[in-house]
């Protein structure tokens with residue numbers, strides 16, 4: 152069949168357009184985040200200017216995301232690496248940064264975005280020695296479970312995006328302002344919904360909930376772990392059960408990255424209600440975004456009080 156000249160012209164125009172369109176797509180800012188909560192924030196602020204990959208899927212331990220072969224090429228191509236900080240990612244990020252051979256995202260470079268910048272950590276230990284296994288050497292890194300502190304992470308992400316791509320500042324500013332307005336409205340809602348949580352005592356597996364407890368007025372009574380990252384001993388569990396009974400601790404929180412067995416045993420022994428709560432989006436079903444996750448946490452916690 153003979154090709155029609157007009158059809159040929161059409162093909163030439165289409166091919167030409169593809170070449171014009173492609174560089175705009177290729178110019179997306181490539182962002183890698185360690186955790187899913189940060190990925191959600193980057194998507195909200197960066198909009199269609201960014202392409203975001205999270206190393207974690209949501210069910211992992213924030214201190215030990217298991218390595219996948221895809222991580223190194225992802226990190227090699229990244230314009231920005233966005234992380235929690237306070238050495239939260241100590242067990243996997245430094246090695247990955249080295250393997251990436253990407254000078255733009257190394258610590259100290261503008262492509263290294265530490266979201267803890269501007270946050271004062273709680274529970275800073277006297278020694279920053281990792282040898283005893285403590286995974287919170289610079290204080291508690293789980294500030295993202297306080298939605299007010301998440302706003303500091305939002306500002307750090309915004310600043311990094313603007314530094315990387317100043318020509319897109321207006322877009323980032325309007326995206327950020329829209330998201331902050333939405334988040335502020337949710338914070339007011341959560342504070343009202345969480346009123347029954349005031350003074351309620353709870354424990355959790357890992358020391359994950361300090362900032363959350365502070366924000367919503369709960370009493371963080373203790374952890375199943377002996378210290379952050381250190382497995383419990385039988386004696387610790389026994390003492391925990393005795394003191395929980397004496398002090399009427401009513402909720403046991405288990406994070407999805409930890410086995411249910413010990414928290415379930417403590418719940419049985421004390422009568423405290425056992426709940427599984429995500430620590431980042433994707434940790435349990437129906438928590439795909441940061442806001443959905445916080446919704447889930449507040450609602451589940453309030454339900455667990457039985458009030």
Ligand SMILES: [Zn+2]
Pocket residue numbers: 214286287292293357358359379
């Ligand atoms: Zn931790």
